[in-house]
Amino acid sequence: MSYKFDWTVLWSGQSGGWLLDGLSTTVExxxxxxxxxxxxxxxxxxxxxxxxxPLRWAATFYVEFxxxxxxxxxxxFWYFAAPPLLPDGMREWLFDxxxxxWAGLCALxxxxxxxxxxxxxxxxxxxxxxxxxxxxxxxxxxxxxxxxVILPIALRxxxxxxxxxxxxxxxNSSVALTIGVAELTFQTRQIETYTAKAFEALAAGTVxxxxxxxxxxxxxxxxxxxxxxxxxxxxxxxxxF
Amino acid sequence: xxxxxxxxxxxxxxxxxxxxxxxxxxxxxISRSATLTIGTRTGSPxxxxxxxxxxxxxxxxxxxxxxxxxxxAKKLGKEIxxxxxxxxxxxxxxxxxxxxxxxIAETMTDTQSRRDSVDFSLTFFATGAQFLVKKGSPIKxxxxxxxxxxxxxxxxxxxxxxxxxxxxxxxxxxxxxPAAFQALAQGQVQAYTNDGIQLAGLKAKAPKPEExxxxxxxxxxxxxxxxxxxxxxxxRQVVNVGLMDAIESGKYFEIYDKxxxxxxxxxxxxxxxxxxxxQMQVVPK
Numbered sequence: 001m002s003y004k005f006d007w008t009v010l011w012s013g014q015s016g017g018w019l020l021d022g023l024s025t026t027v028e029x030x031x032x033x034x035x036x037x038x039x040x041x042x043x044x045x046x047x048x049x050x051x052x053x054p055l056r057w058a059a060t061f062y063v064e065f066x067x068x069x070x071x072x073x074x075x076x077f078w079y080f081a082a083p084p085l086l087p088d089g090m091r092e093w094l095f096d097x098x099x100x101x102w103a104g105l106c107a108l109x110x111x112x113x114x115x116x117x118x119x120x121x122x123x124x125x126x127x128x129x130x131x132x133x134x135x136x137x138x139x140x141x142x143x144x145x146x147x148x149v150i151l152p153i154a155l156r157x158x159x160x161x162x163x164x165x166x167x168x169x170x171x172n173s174s175v176a177l178t179i180g181v182a183e184l185t186f187q188t189r190q191i192e193t194y195t196a197k198a199f200e201a202l203a204a205g206t207v208x209x210x211x212x213x214x215x216x217x218x219x220x221x222x223x224x225x226x227x228x229x230x231x232x233x234x235x236x237x238x239x240x241f
Numbered sequence: 242x243x244x245x246x247x248x249x250x251x252x253x254x255x256x257x258x259x260x261x262x263x264x265x266x267x268x269x270x271i272s273r274s275a276t277l278t279i280g281t282r283t284g285s286p287x288x289x290x291x292x293x294x295x296x297x298x299x300x301x302x303x304x305x306x307x308x309x310x311x312x313x314a315k316k317l318g319k320e321i322x323x324x325x326x327x328x329x330x331x332x333x334x335x336x337x338x339x340x341x342x343x344x345i346a347e348t349m350t351d352t353q354s355r356r357d358s359v360d361f362s363l364t365f366f367a368t369g370a371q372f373l374v375k376k377g378s379p380i381k382x383x384x385x386x387x388x389x390x391x392x393x394x395x396x397x398x399x400x401x402x403x404x405x406x407x408x409x410x411x412x413x414x415x416x417x418x419p420a421a422f423q424a425l426a427q428g429q430v431q432a433y434t435n436d437g438i439q440l441a442g443l444k445a446k447a448p449k450p451e452e453x454x455x456x457x458x459x460x461x462x463x464x465x466x467x468x469x470x471x472x473x474x475x476x477r478q479v480v481n482v483g484l485m486d487a488i489e490s491g492k493y494f495e496i497y498d499k500x501x502x503x504x505x506x507x508x509x510x511x512x513x514x515x516x517x518x519x520q521m522q523v524v525p526k
Protein backbone atom coordinates (compact mmCIF):
# COMPACT_ATOMS: atom_id res chain seq x y z
CA MET A 1 0.00 0.00 0.00
CA SER A 2 1.42 3.34 -1.01
CA TYR A 3 -0.54 5.30 1.62
CA LYS A 4 1.63 7.39 3.95
CA PHE A 5 0.24 7.92 7.44
CA ASP A 6 0.56 11.40 8.81
CA TRP A 7 -0.88 11.63 12.31
CA THR A 8 0.09 15.27 12.75
CA VAL A 9 -3.04 16.32 10.80
CA LEU A 10 -5.02 15.58 13.97
CA TRP A 11 -3.46 18.32 16.03
CA SER A 12 -2.11 20.74 13.43
CA GLY A 13 -4.40 23.41 12.00
CA GLN A 14 -8.04 23.42 13.04
CA SER A 15 -8.51 19.66 13.34
CA GLY A 16 -8.21 19.55 17.13
CA GLY A 17 -10.82 22.27 17.53
CA TRP A 18 -13.18 20.50 15.13
CA LEU A 19 -12.87 17.23 17.02
CA LEU A 20 -13.66 19.03 20.29
CA ASP A 21 -16.66 20.79 18.67
CA GLY A 22 -17.88 17.47 17.32
CA LEU A 23 -17.39 15.77 20.68
CA SER A 24 -19.37 18.46 22.48
CA THR A 25 -22.22 18.29 19.93
CA THR A 26 -22.31 14.50 20.19
CA VAL A 27 -22.40 14.63 23.99
CA GLU A 28 -25.02 17.39 23.96
CA UNK A 29 -27.42 15.74 21.53
CA UNK A 30 -26.97 12.31 23.13
CA UNK A 31 -27.46 13.63 26.66
CA UNK A 32 -30.68 15.50 25.82
CA UNK A 33 -32.00 12.65 23.65
CA UNK A 34 -31.18 10.19 26.45
CA UNK A 35 -33.42 12.03 28.89
CA UNK A 36 -36.21 12.19 26.34
CA UNK A 37 -35.79 8.48 25.61
CA UNK A 38 -35.69 7.50 29.28
CA UNK A 39 -38.80 9.52 30.15
CA UNK A 40 -40.72 8.17 27.15
CA UNK A 41 -39.40 4.69 27.87
CA UNK A 42 -40.46 4.67 31.52
CA UNK A 43 -43.88 6.08 30.59
CA UNK A 44 -44.57 3.73 27.70
CA UNK A 45 -43.00 0.74 29.45
CA UNK A 46 -45.17 1.22 32.50
CA UNK A 47 -48.29 1.79 30.40
CA UNK A 48 -47.68 -1.44 28.48
CA UNK A 49 -48.14 -3.38 31.72
CA UNK A 50 -51.02 -1.21 33.00
CA UNK A 51 -54.28 -2.92 33.90
CA UNK A 52 -56.24 -0.57 31.54
CA UNK A 53 -56.52 -1.92 27.96
CA PRO A 54 -56.65 1.38 25.95
CA LEU A 55 -53.50 2.62 27.70
CA ARG A 56 -51.74 -0.62 26.78
CA TRP A 57 -52.85 -0.24 23.17
CA ALA A 58 -51.62 3.34 22.93
CA ALA A 59 -48.23 2.39 24.38
CA THR A 60 -47.96 -0.65 22.09
CA PHE A 61 -48.74 1.51 19.08
CA TYR A 62 -46.01 3.99 20.04
CA VAL A 63 -43.42 1.27 20.53
CA GLU A 64 -44.16 -0.70 17.40
CA PHE A 65 -44.49 2.37 15.19
CA UNK A 66 -41.27 4.04 16.25
CA UNK A 67 -38.93 1.10 16.71
CA UNK A 68 -39.83 -0.60 13.43
CA UNK A 69 -38.86 2.25 11.12
CA UNK A 70 -35.13 2.87 10.52
CA UNK A 71 -33.60 5.71 12.48
CA UNK A 72 -32.36 7.29 9.25
CA UNK A 73 -35.95 7.61 8.05
CA UNK A 74 -36.91 9.26 11.34
CA UNK A 75 -34.09 11.75 10.89
CA UNK A 76 -35.49 12.78 7.52
CA PHE A 77 -39.01 12.78 8.93
CA TRP A 78 -38.24 15.17 11.78
CA TYR A 79 -36.10 17.41 9.59
CA PHE A 80 -38.02 17.49 6.31
CA ALA A 81 -41.58 16.37 7.00
CA ALA A 82 -42.28 17.83 10.44
CA PRO A 83 -41.34 21.54 9.97
CA PRO A 84 -44.00 22.27 7.27
CA LEU A 85 -46.62 21.45 9.92
CA LEU A 86 -45.45 24.43 11.99
CA PRO A 87 -46.69 28.03 11.53
CA ASP A 88 -44.52 30.12 9.16
CA GLY A 89 -42.92 32.41 11.75
CA MET A 90 -42.01 29.58 14.07
CA ARG A 91 -40.56 27.56 11.22
CA GLU A 92 -38.30 30.40 10.05
CA TRP A 93 -37.18 30.97 13.64
CA LEU A 94 -36.38 27.31 14.02
CA PHE A 95 -34.44 27.21 10.73
CA ASP A 96 -32.34 30.12 12.00
CA UNK A 97 -31.68 28.41 15.32
CA UNK A 98 -30.30 25.00 14.48
CA UNK A 99 -33.40 23.14 13.28
CA UNK A 100 -31.20 20.18 12.36
CA UNK A 101 -30.07 19.77 15.98
CA TRP A 102 -33.63 19.71 17.35
CA ALA A 103 -34.84 17.42 14.58
CA GLY A 104 -31.95 15.05 15.31
CA LEU A 105 -32.74 15.22 19.02
CA CYS A 106 -36.41 14.30 18.44
CA ALA A 107 -35.51 11.48 16.07
CA LEU A 108 -32.98 9.95 18.48
CA UNK A 109 -35.07 10.47 21.61
CA UNK A 110 -38.37 9.16 20.26
CA UNK A 111 -36.78 6.19 18.48
CA UNK A 112 -34.73 5.12 21.49
CA UNK A 113 -37.69 5.85 23.80
CA UNK A 114 -39.55 3.06 22.03
CA UNK A 115 -36.62 0.73 22.56
CA UNK A 116 -36.13 1.81 26.19
CA UNK A 117 -39.78 1.09 26.87
CA UNK A 118 -39.29 -2.55 25.92
CA UNK A 119 -36.36 -2.78 28.31
CA UNK A 120 -38.56 -1.16 30.95
CA UNK A 121 -41.42 -3.59 30.29
CA UNK A 122 -39.06 -6.54 30.65
CA UNK A 123 -37.93 -5.10 33.98
CA UNK A 124 -41.49 -4.68 35.25
CA UNK A 125 -42.52 -8.13 34.11
CA UNK A 126 -39.53 -9.66 35.88
CA UNK A 127 -41.08 -8.58 39.17
CA UNK A 128 -43.37 -11.30 40.59
CA UNK A 129 -47.07 -10.49 40.31
CA UNK A 130 -47.41 -11.12 44.05
CA UNK A 131 -45.30 -8.05 44.76
CA UNK A 132 -47.84 -5.93 42.88
CA UNK A 133 -50.72 -7.58 44.73
CA UNK A 134 -48.98 -7.20 48.07
CA UNK A 135 -48.51 -3.47 47.43
CA UNK A 136 -52.17 -3.07 46.50
CA UNK A 137 -53.26 -4.96 49.60
CA UNK A 138 -51.44 -2.46 51.83
CA UNK A 139 -53.89 0.17 50.54
CA UNK A 140 -51.77 1.79 47.78
CA UNK A 141 -53.54 2.82 44.57
CA UNK A 142 -52.35 1.43 41.21
CA UNK A 143 -50.45 4.64 40.43
CA UNK A 144 -48.83 4.64 43.85
CA UNK A 145 -47.89 0.97 43.49
CA UNK A 146 -46.11 1.76 40.23
CA UNK A 147 -44.43 4.88 41.56
CA UNK A 148 -43.36 3.59 44.97
CA VAL A 149 -42.83 -0.13 44.49
CA ILE A 150 -42.73 -1.43 40.92
CA LEU A 151 -40.75 1.27 39.08
CA PRO A 152 -37.99 1.66 41.72
CA ILE A 153 -37.32 -2.08 41.58
CA ALA A 154 -37.69 -2.36 37.80
CA LEU A 155 -35.31 0.56 37.18
CA ARG A 156 -32.64 -1.23 39.19
CA UNK A 157 -33.21 -4.48 37.36
CA UNK A 158 -32.83 -2.92 33.92
CA UNK A 159 -29.51 -1.13 34.43
CA UNK A 160 -27.47 -3.63 32.34
CA UNK A 161 -29.75 -3.60 29.27
CA UNK A 162 -30.32 0.14 29.70
CA UNK A 163 -26.55 0.66 29.58
CA UNK A 164 -26.56 -1.22 26.31
CA UNK A 165 -29.35 0.98 24.98
CA UNK A 166 -27.59 4.16 26.13
CA UNK A 167 -24.40 3.18 24.32
CA UNK A 168 -26.46 2.49 21.21
CA UNK A 169 -28.06 5.90 21.48
CA UNK A 170 -24.69 7.59 21.70
CA UNK A 171 -23.35 5.74 18.68
CA ASN A 172 -26.56 6.27 16.70
CA SER A 173 -26.22 10.02 17.18
CA SER A 174 -23.79 9.82 14.26
CA VAL A 175 -26.77 9.23 11.94
CA ALA A 176 -27.69 12.89 12.56
CA LEU A 177 -24.92 13.94 10.18
CA THR A 178 -27.26 13.05 7.30
CA ILE A 179 -29.33 16.11 8.18
CA GLY A 180 -26.26 18.27 8.72
CA VAL A 181 -25.70 18.06 12.49
CA ALA A 182 -22.00 18.76 13.00
CA GLU A 183 -21.31 15.95 15.47
CA LEU A 184 -18.20 13.86 15.92
CA THR A 185 -18.41 11.70 12.79
CA PHE A 186 -19.26 14.80 10.75
CA GLN A 187 -16.13 16.51 12.05
CA THR A 188 -13.91 13.53 11.26
CA ARG A 189 -15.18 13.81 7.68
CA GLN A 190 -14.45 17.51 7.82
CA ILE A 191 -10.83 16.78 8.67
CA GLU A 192 -10.76 14.37 5.75
CA THR A 193 -12.04 17.12 3.45
CA TYR A 194 -9.33 19.55 4.46
CA THR A 195 -6.41 17.17 4.72
CA ALA A 196 -7.44 14.19 2.52
CA LYS A 197 -6.27 11.99 5.41
CA ALA A 198 -9.26 9.71 5.86
CA PHE A 199 -7.65 6.91 7.87
CA GLU A 200 -6.18 9.23 10.48
CA ALA A 201 -9.47 11.14 10.87
CA LEU A 202 -11.50 7.93 11.21
CA ALA A 203 -9.04 6.50 13.71
CA ALA A 204 -9.37 9.64 15.85
CA GLY A 205 -13.18 9.34 15.73
CA THR A 206 -13.01 5.66 16.65
CA VAL A 207 -10.82 6.28 19.69
CA UNK A 208 -13.05 9.11 20.92
CA UNK A 209 -16.23 7.02 20.58
CA UNK A 210 -14.54 4.14 22.36
CA UNK A 211 -13.44 6.35 25.28
CA UNK A 212 -16.91 7.92 25.51
CA UNK A 213 -18.63 4.54 25.59
CA UNK A 214 -16.22 3.09 28.13
CA UNK A 215 -16.84 6.12 30.35
CA UNK A 216 -20.60 5.63 30.14
CA UNK A 217 -20.30 1.91 30.85
CA UNK A 218 -18.13 2.63 33.90
CA UNK A 219 -20.58 5.27 35.14
CA UNK A 220 -23.54 2.94 34.77
CA UNK A 221 -21.68 0.16 36.58
CA UNK A 222 -21.10 2.59 39.43
CA UNK A 223 -24.77 3.58 39.48
CA UNK A 224 -25.71 -0.09 39.53
CA UNK A 225 -23.46 -0.75 42.53
CA UNK A 226 -24.64 2.23 44.50
CA UNK A 227 -28.36 1.66 43.91
CA UNK A 228 -28.40 -2.08 44.50
CA UNK A 229 -30.90 -3.22 47.14
CA UNK A 230 -28.90 -5.50 49.47
CA UNK A 231 -29.86 -9.11 49.12
CA UNK A 232 -32.09 -8.52 46.13
CA UNK A 233 -29.94 -8.51 43.04
CA UNK A 234 -27.00 -10.83 42.46
CA UNK A 235 -23.98 -8.62 41.87
CA UNK A 236 -21.38 -11.15 40.84
CA UNK A 237 -20.73 -9.78 37.36
CA UNK A 238 -20.48 -6.17 38.42
CA UNK A 239 -17.83 -6.51 41.08
CA UNK A 240 -15.14 -7.32 38.57
CA PHE A 241 -15.54 -4.17 36.50
CA UNK B 242 -3.63 -28.14 19.72
CA UNK B 243 -3.63 -29.61 16.25
CA UNK B 244 -6.58 -27.44 15.27
CA UNK B 245 -4.81 -24.38 16.64
CA UNK B 246 -1.77 -25.13 14.49
CA UNK B 247 -3.96 -25.50 11.40
CA UNK B 248 -5.75 -22.27 12.21
CA UNK B 249 -2.49 -20.39 12.65
CA UNK B 250 -1.05 -21.83 9.45
CA UNK B 251 -4.19 -20.75 7.56
CA UNK B 252 -4.03 -17.29 9.10
CA UNK B 253 -0.37 -16.86 8.16
CA UNK B 254 -1.07 -18.06 4.63
CA UNK B 255 -3.94 -15.60 4.23
CA UNK B 256 -1.86 -12.79 5.62
CA UNK B 257 0.98 -13.67 3.27
CA UNK B 258 -1.42 -13.62 0.34
CA UNK B 259 -2.77 -10.24 1.35
CA UNK B 260 0.76 -8.89 1.55
CA UNK B 261 1.51 -10.26 -1.91
CA UNK B 262 -1.64 -8.65 -3.31
CA UNK B 263 -0.50 -5.34 -1.94
CA UNK B 264 2.74 -5.44 -3.89
CA UNK B 265 0.90 -6.00 -7.18
CA UNK B 266 0.77 -2.95 -9.45
CA UNK B 267 -2.61 -1.72 -10.63
CA UNK B 268 -1.96 -2.89 -14.19
CA UNK B 269 -1.08 -6.39 -12.92
CA UNK B 270 -4.22 -6.43 -10.80
CA ILE B 271 -6.39 -5.38 -13.76
CA SER B 272 -4.74 -7.92 -16.03
CA ARG B 273 -5.18 -10.75 -13.48
CA SER B 274 -8.87 -10.04 -12.87
CA ALA B 275 -9.60 -8.74 -16.41
CA THR B 276 -11.59 -6.04 -14.63
CA LEU B 277 -11.12 -2.34 -14.16
CA THR B 278 -12.97 -1.34 -10.99
CA ILE B 279 -14.00 2.31 -10.88
CA GLY B 280 -15.51 4.34 -8.08
CA THR B 281 -18.23 6.65 -9.31
CA ARG B 282 -21.37 8.51 -8.21
CA THR B 283 -25.04 7.57 -8.45
CA GLY B 284 -26.54 11.04 -8.09
CA SER B 285 -24.37 13.53 -9.96
CA PRO B 286 -25.97 14.01 -13.38
CA UNK B 287 -24.71 14.17 -16.03
CA UNK B 288 -21.25 13.01 -14.87
CA UNK B 289 -22.34 9.83 -13.16
CA UNK B 290 -25.87 8.90 -12.20
CA UNK B 291 -28.56 6.27 -12.48
CA UNK B 292 -30.92 7.29 -15.26
CA UNK B 293 -34.65 6.72 -15.76
CA UNK B 294 -34.01 3.27 -17.28
CA UNK B 295 -32.03 2.31 -14.20
CA UNK B 296 -28.71 2.37 -16.09
CA UNK B 297 -25.58 3.68 -14.41
CA UNK B 298 -24.24 6.18 -16.94
CA UNK B 299 -22.67 9.60 -17.36
CA UNK B 300 -19.94 11.69 -18.92
CA UNK B 301 -17.20 10.50 -16.56
CA UNK B 302 -18.24 6.87 -17.02
CA UNK B 303 -18.25 7.29 -20.82
CA UNK B 304 -14.73 8.69 -20.71
CA UNK B 305 -13.59 5.56 -18.88
CA UNK B 306 -15.46 3.13 -21.12
CA UNK B 307 -14.86 4.81 -24.49
CA UNK B 308 -11.54 6.61 -24.08
CA UNK B 309 -9.48 4.84 -21.42
CA UNK B 310 -10.70 1.25 -21.75
CA UNK B 311 -9.56 0.73 -25.39
CA UNK B 312 -6.04 1.93 -24.53
CA UNK B 313 -5.99 -0.27 -21.44
CA ALA B 314 -7.19 -3.36 -23.36
CA LYS B 315 -4.55 -2.77 -26.04
CA LYS B 316 -1.78 -2.35 -23.47
CA LEU B 317 -2.72 -5.55 -21.61
CA GLY B 318 -3.62 -7.45 -24.80
CA LYS B 319 -6.97 -8.70 -23.54
CA GLU B 320 -10.61 -7.74 -23.07
CA ILE B 321 -11.14 -5.79 -19.89
CA UNK B 322 -14.55 -5.18 -18.38
CA UNK B 323 -15.52 -2.24 -16.21
CA UNK B 324 -17.05 -2.76 -12.79
CA UNK B 325 -18.63 0.22 -11.04
CA UNK B 326 -18.80 0.82 -7.31
CA UNK B 327 -20.36 3.77 -5.58
CA UNK B 328 -17.99 6.33 -4.12
CA UNK B 329 -18.78 9.50 -2.19
CA UNK B 330 -16.56 12.43 -1.21
CA UNK B 331 -15.85 10.71 2.11
CA UNK B 332 -15.18 7.23 0.80
CA UNK B 333 -13.35 7.80 -2.45
CA UNK B 334 -9.80 8.15 -1.12
CA UNK B 335 -10.09 5.17 1.28
CA UNK B 336 -11.68 3.08 -1.51
CA UNK B 337 -8.72 3.84 -3.70
CA UNK B 338 -5.94 3.36 -1.17
CA UNK B 339 -7.45 0.12 0.14
CA UNK B 340 -7.43 -1.33 -3.42
CA UNK B 341 -11.24 -1.66 -3.47
CA UNK B 342 -11.32 0.43 -6.66
CA UNK B 343 -8.59 1.29 -9.18
CA UNK B 344 -9.80 4.63 -10.47
CA ILE B 345 -12.15 7.35 -9.25
CA ALA B 346 -14.14 8.69 -12.21
CA GLU B 347 -16.82 11.10 -11.04
CA THR B 348 -16.68 14.78 -10.11
CA MET B 349 -13.58 14.93 -7.99
CA THR B 350 -11.71 18.22 -7.91
CA ASP B 351 -7.95 17.95 -8.19
CA THR B 352 -6.42 19.81 -5.21
CA GLN B 353 -2.95 20.12 -3.74
CA SER B 354 -3.92 18.56 -0.41
CA ARG B 355 -5.58 15.62 -2.17
CA ARG B 356 -2.40 15.13 -4.18
CA ASP B 357 -0.67 14.30 -0.90
CA SER B 358 -2.82 11.16 -0.71
CA VAL B 359 -3.62 10.22 -4.31
CA ASP B 360 -2.48 10.99 -7.86
CA PHE B 361 -4.64 12.63 -10.51
CA SER B 362 -5.04 12.23 -14.26
CA LEU B 363 -5.22 15.17 -16.65
CA THR B 364 -8.03 17.62 -16.00
CA PHE B 365 -11.00 16.36 -17.98
CA PHE B 366 -13.49 19.07 -17.07
CA ALA B 367 -13.23 22.51 -15.46
CA THR B 368 -15.95 24.35 -13.59
CA GLY B 369 -16.38 26.61 -10.56
CA ALA B 370 -18.69 27.02 -7.59
CA GLN B 371 -21.99 28.92 -7.87
CA PHE B 372 -25.32 28.98 -6.02
CA LEU B 373 -28.65 27.36 -6.73
CA VAL B 374 -31.55 29.49 -5.44
CA LYS B 375 -35.31 29.87 -5.86
CA LYS B 376 -35.98 32.25 -8.74
CA GLY B 377 -36.12 35.88 -7.49
CA SER B 378 -33.95 35.20 -4.44
CA PRO B 379 -31.92 38.17 -3.08
CA ILE B 380 -28.82 35.97 -3.19
CA LYS B 381 -26.79 36.90 -6.27
CA UNK B 382 -23.37 35.48 -5.43
CA UNK B 383 -20.84 35.04 -2.67
CA UNK B 384 -20.97 38.77 -1.77
CA UNK B 385 -24.64 38.52 -0.81
CA UNK B 386 -24.76 35.48 1.46
CA UNK B 387 -23.78 37.10 4.79
CA UNK B 388 -26.08 35.81 7.54
CA UNK B 389 -27.93 33.52 5.11
CA UNK B 390 -28.41 29.79 5.54
CA UNK B 391 -26.35 28.03 2.87
CA UNK B 392 -26.27 24.32 2.11
CA UNK B 393 -23.16 22.62 0.79
CA UNK B 394 -22.13 19.10 0.12
CA UNK B 395 -19.90 17.75 2.83
CA UNK B 396 -16.43 16.91 1.69
CA UNK B 397 -16.58 19.40 -1.18
CA UNK B 398 -14.09 22.16 -1.81
CA UNK B 399 -16.93 24.74 -1.95
CA UNK B 400 -17.87 24.40 1.72
CA UNK B 401 -14.32 25.13 2.66
CA UNK B 402 -14.21 28.33 0.59
CA UNK B 403 -17.54 29.57 2.01
CA UNK B 404 -16.22 29.03 5.53
CA UNK B 405 -13.13 31.06 4.71
CA UNK B 406 -14.63 33.83 2.58
CA UNK B 407 -18.07 34.30 4.10
CA UNK B 408 -17.72 33.27 7.75
CA UNK B 409 -20.99 34.97 8.74
CA UNK B 410 -23.06 32.70 6.48
CA UNK B 411 -24.70 29.81 8.29
CA UNK B 412 -23.25 26.82 6.51
CA UNK B 413 -25.13 23.53 6.66
CA UNK B 414 -23.42 20.52 5.15
CA UNK B 415 -25.24 17.47 3.85
CA UNK B 416 -23.67 14.18 2.88
CA UNK B 417 -25.44 13.99 -0.46
CA UNK B 418 -26.98 16.11 -3.18
CA PRO B 419 -30.64 15.00 -2.81
CA ALA B 420 -30.74 15.92 0.90
CA ALA B 421 -29.21 19.33 0.19
CA PHE B 422 -31.69 20.01 -2.60
CA GLN B 423 -34.59 18.91 -0.40
CA ALA B 424 -33.44 21.35 2.27
CA LEU B 425 -33.38 24.12 -0.34
CA ALA B 426 -36.82 23.21 -1.69
CA GLN B 427 -38.31 23.30 1.81
CA GLY B 428 -36.63 26.48 2.98
CA GLN B 429 -34.27 25.01 5.57
CA VAL B 430 -31.59 26.81 3.57
CA GLN B 431 -31.79 29.79 1.20
CA ALA B 432 -29.16 28.65 -1.28
CA TYR B 433 -27.23 25.54 -2.16
CA THR B 434 -23.66 25.85 -3.32
CA ASN B 435 -21.85 23.34 -5.47
CA ASP B 436 -19.94 23.29 -8.74
CA GLY B 437 -21.90 25.26 -11.34
CA ILE B 438 -22.22 22.37 -13.73
CA GLN B 439 -23.68 20.12 -11.05
CA LEU B 440 -26.21 22.79 -10.03
CA ALA B 441 -27.23 23.14 -13.67
CA GLY B 442 -27.67 19.35 -13.76
CA LEU B 443 -29.76 19.41 -10.61
CA LYS B 444 -31.92 22.25 -11.96
CA ALA B 445 -32.53 20.39 -15.23
CA LYS B 446 -33.59 17.27 -13.32
CA ALA B 447 -35.86 19.13 -10.86
CA PRO B 448 -39.64 18.62 -11.24
CA LYS B 449 -40.06 22.32 -12.22
CA PRO B 450 -36.73 23.59 -13.61
CA GLU B 451 -38.14 27.08 -14.25
CA GLU B 452 -38.51 27.71 -10.50
CA UNK B 453 -34.76 27.56 -9.90
CA UNK B 454 -31.80 29.72 -10.89
CA UNK B 455 -28.06 29.15 -10.86
CA UNK B 456 -26.50 32.49 -9.82
CA UNK B 457 -23.16 34.15 -9.12
CA UNK B 458 -19.72 34.31 -10.66
CA UNK B 459 -17.53 31.25 -10.16
CA UNK B 460 -16.07 31.76 -6.69
CA UNK B 461 -13.69 28.83 -6.98
CA UNK B 462 -11.81 26.92 -9.66
CA UNK B 463 -12.73 23.23 -9.78
CA UNK B 464 -10.66 21.18 -12.22
CA UNK B 465 -12.02 17.62 -12.31
CA UNK B 466 -9.50 14.83 -12.52
CA UNK B 467 -9.62 11.07 -12.19
CA UNK B 468 -7.89 9.91 -9.03
CA UNK B 469 -5.51 6.96 -8.90
CA UNK B 470 -3.37 5.33 -6.26
CA UNK B 471 -0.25 7.29 -5.51
CA UNK B 472 2.97 6.27 -7.16
CA UNK B 473 1.51 4.01 -9.83
CA UNK B 474 2.80 5.88 -12.85
CA UNK B 475 2.35 3.03 -15.38
CA UNK B 476 -1.39 2.95 -14.82
CA ARG B 477 -1.57 6.72 -14.70
CA GLN B 478 0.17 6.85 -18.05
CA VAL B 479 -2.49 4.56 -19.57
CA VAL B 480 -5.29 6.74 -18.19
CA ASN B 481 -3.65 9.93 -19.43
CA VAL B 482 -2.89 8.49 -22.88
CA GLY B 483 -6.54 7.42 -23.11
CA LEU B 484 -7.71 10.95 -22.34
CA MET B 485 -5.11 12.61 -24.60
CA ASP B 486 -5.93 10.32 -27.53
CA ALA B 487 -9.62 11.07 -27.08
CA ILE B 488 -9.04 14.84 -27.03
CA GLU B 489 -6.72 14.67 -30.05
CA SER B 490 -8.98 12.41 -32.13
CA GLY B 491 -12.10 14.38 -31.29
CA LYS B 492 -13.69 11.45 -29.47
CA TYR B 493 -13.72 13.50 -26.27
CA PHE B 494 -15.77 16.21 -27.97
CA GLU B 495 -18.23 13.62 -29.33
CA ILE B 496 -18.76 12.34 -25.80
CA TYR B 497 -18.99 15.92 -24.56
CA ASP B 498 -21.67 16.66 -27.14
CA LYS B 499 -23.64 13.58 -26.16
CA UNK B 500 -24.01 14.86 -22.58
CA UNK B 501 -23.57 18.63 -22.81
CA UNK B 502 -24.41 19.40 -26.45
CA UNK B 503 -27.62 21.16 -27.56
CA UNK B 504 -29.45 17.82 -27.61
CA UNK B 505 -27.62 16.35 -24.62
CA UNK B 506 -28.76 15.68 -21.09
CA UNK B 507 -27.62 19.12 -20.01
CA UNK B 508 -26.85 21.75 -22.65
CA UNK B 509 -23.62 23.39 -21.49
CA UNK B 510 -21.55 24.59 -24.43
CA UNK B 511 -17.79 24.19 -24.28
CA UNK B 512 -16.19 27.64 -24.21
CA UNK B 513 -13.31 28.22 -26.66
CA UNK B 514 -10.98 28.78 -23.67
CA UNK B 515 -11.87 25.43 -22.12
CA UNK B 516 -11.46 23.67 -25.45
CA UNK B 517 -8.04 25.26 -25.91
CA UNK B 518 -7.10 24.34 -22.33
CA UNK B 519 -8.04 20.70 -22.92
CA GLN B 520 -6.06 20.59 -26.17
CA MET B 521 -3.00 22.13 -24.57
CA GLN B 522 -2.85 19.31 -22.03
CA VAL B 523 -2.16 16.87 -24.87
CA VAL B 524 1.57 16.29 -25.16
CA PRO B 525 3.10 15.11 -28.48
CA LYS B 526 3.39 11.37 -29.14
